[in-house]
Amino acid sequence: MTSLHCTRRHTCALAATGLLLIVSSVGAPAMAAGFADFSGLWINRYEYNGDSVSSIRSRIENAASLGITDVMWQVRGRADAYYDSEHEPWAQGLSESVDPLQVAIDAAHDNGIKLHAWMNTMPLWNSSQLPSDGDHPIYNDDPSFRVTDYYGDLEPSDGYSGSSYARVNHLLPEVHDHINDVVRDLSENYDVDGVHLDYIRWMGPTSSSQGYRPDWYYLPHDDYSHDLFFQATGLDGSSFSNATAYRDWNQSRITDLVASVKQTVDAAEVSTGRTIDLSAAVWNNPDTAEHDYLQDYRSWLEQELVDIAMPMLYLSSSNHDRLFDDYVSRITSIETDSRIVVGLGSYLHDEDGGGPELTVEELQGLYDAGLDGAAFYGYGSFFGTGSLGVARQEAVKDFYESIAPVLVGDYNSDGVVDGADFTVWRDSFTQVGEGLPADGNNDGCVCITDYHLWVQHYGETLADLIAAPAEAAGVPEPATWSLLALAGLVAARRGAARRG
Incomplete structure (x- = not known):
């Protein structure tokens, strides 16, 4: 089992074995409706x-x-x-x-x-x-x-x-x-x-x-x-x-x-x-x-x-x-x-x-x-x-x-949480700093928590959020390819760690 960490005020960790992922539920920031x-x-x-x-x-x-x-x-x-x-x-x-x-x-x-x-x-x-x-x-x-x-x-x-x-x-x-x-x-x-x-x-x-x-x-x-x-x-x-x-x-x-x-x-x-x-x-x-x-x-x-x-x-x-x-x-x-x-x-x-x-x-x-x-x-x-x-x-x-509504997980700011946002998260994973596009919870690092937010809000749109902000939207499962991509990312980093 491999753990990846990035630290800046908070610590985020990813644990994976093969292609099996255990994704925890992460709460999105509260927002007053309407x-x-x-x-x-x-x-x-x-x-x-x-x-x-x-x-x-x-x-x-x-x-x-x-x-x-x-x-x-x-x-x-x-x-x-x-x-x-x-x-x-x-x-x-x-x-x-x-x-x-x-x-x-x-x-x-x-x-x-x-x-x-x-x-x-x-x-x-x-x-x-x-x-x-x-x-x-x-x-x-x-x-x-x-x-x-x-x-x-x-x-x-x-x-x-x-x-x-x-x-x-x-x-x-x-x-x-x-x-x-x-x-x-x-x-x-x-x-x-x-x-x-x-x-x-x-x-x-x-x-x-x-x-x-x-x-x-x-x-x-x-x-x-x-x-x-x-x-x-x-x-x-x-x-x-x-x-x-x-x-x-x-x-x-x-x-x-x-x-x-x-x-x-x-x-x-x-x-x-x-x-x-x-x-x-x-x-x-x-x-x-x-x-x-x-x-x-x-x-x-x-x-x-x-x-x-x-x-x-x-x-x-x-x-x-x-x-x-x-x-x-x-x-x-x-x-x-x-x-x-x-x-x-x-x-x-x-x-x-x-x-x-x-x-x-x-x-x-x-x-x-x-x-x-x-x-x-x-x-x-x-x-x-x-x-x-x-x-x-x-x-x-x-x-x-x-107080404007924020579409959590929309890391490329196109109004839709989809596979393109996973790519933004993947490419900046473990980066530390202010204002990072894929830092979904604004804790100063692009971590596994930000991936969880993307999973939780996958399929949501800004238009739906504005139209019905108080409704608990049903979130479809992210596409299988994205889970495989995440597993691939983990495997690649594991291999890099072993070679190092």
Whole structure:
């Protein structure tokens, strides 16, 4: 029996008798599955409003240069349309000569990016000056889409103090139907890869005297809403004694809306033959989301009412250390087969807010926690912010490069583990040094361990690894000739040793 050794921090040995080889099982380096499959970027309506076709395409191309896989492109801000809508008017001031959504979709697909139509769901308007277009949903009066509070007052058209938006009455089936019409229009008439719901929650005041829950007095209190509540529960929605039940029912109606949108998107998938993901931007803490904002996204995930939930962890250096790990722990405790992609507030990471270093630190934290990806708010934090934006671009690209999947055993880097890689290993066997192509475990030498890695991964391809990194791929046995070749190598070295 002959042993061959090479040493540099570790020792590797080969033992062989004749043509009989005993190959041990060697574990491959661990790799997180799928995190880089969703690298998202929000582009809001103010960032492209008025852009030419070339400028819109330039924004998408910039995203592609960053390695972005998914763009959330805002198409609805305040019950208006930044596209050719069948149900809502063009946004005020937006030229109808260019359909920015169609331009963005074409540019995204040309650059291998998925585009999600991002819509503000609950907002109805945000100005004391009402829309100039009489077809705007704020003018609906049978029934009114606007919220009437306990005192009989309509919510101001620019929202209650601190909210910035007036919102639709989320209790009404007519409102649900309208929002689903908008979603159907987007998903069937545009080649979008997803529909992204934002502001899908309570947006009105909360009350400290009511346990910092949504203020019961500012929930919808019109007669129609009370009738619907009575039909559902047999209770009187106008009585404060039923405040808890009324809040709970308000929350359930928001969940009902999400469920109905999911049905609409699923139906569009069938009718168009395309995959269309339903995603939702949600509050950073699932417990706060449910308690303060009537947004029970824990149940949305558990029931798979959304394909992707995107908790918004918008933190800076002033609160990152206190909150980040806690929020991530709460989010990862949710059991679901849907994806959870966390939104990072990179716009807060300025020179005083942690800079690009904090952006990457948070990316690393999400990756280590096993989450399904990250998205950045927003476009302006990378482009148009001078040297800080450029530094953030480079830092983020370096991070994703560091976690890129590595096809173990692919010693000639052609994307396939095959006989050619054995040749590279054979020709460099026992070499010692840094960066050796056949040093599969990066221990500084080309050893028998690296052969074991080649055997273990024989037949795998980089394309398969990227497509299904979490699956334990069945590895076919290496060709008989390669085993014989290894035995021949051993025999040749044995003969050389004897002659020496």
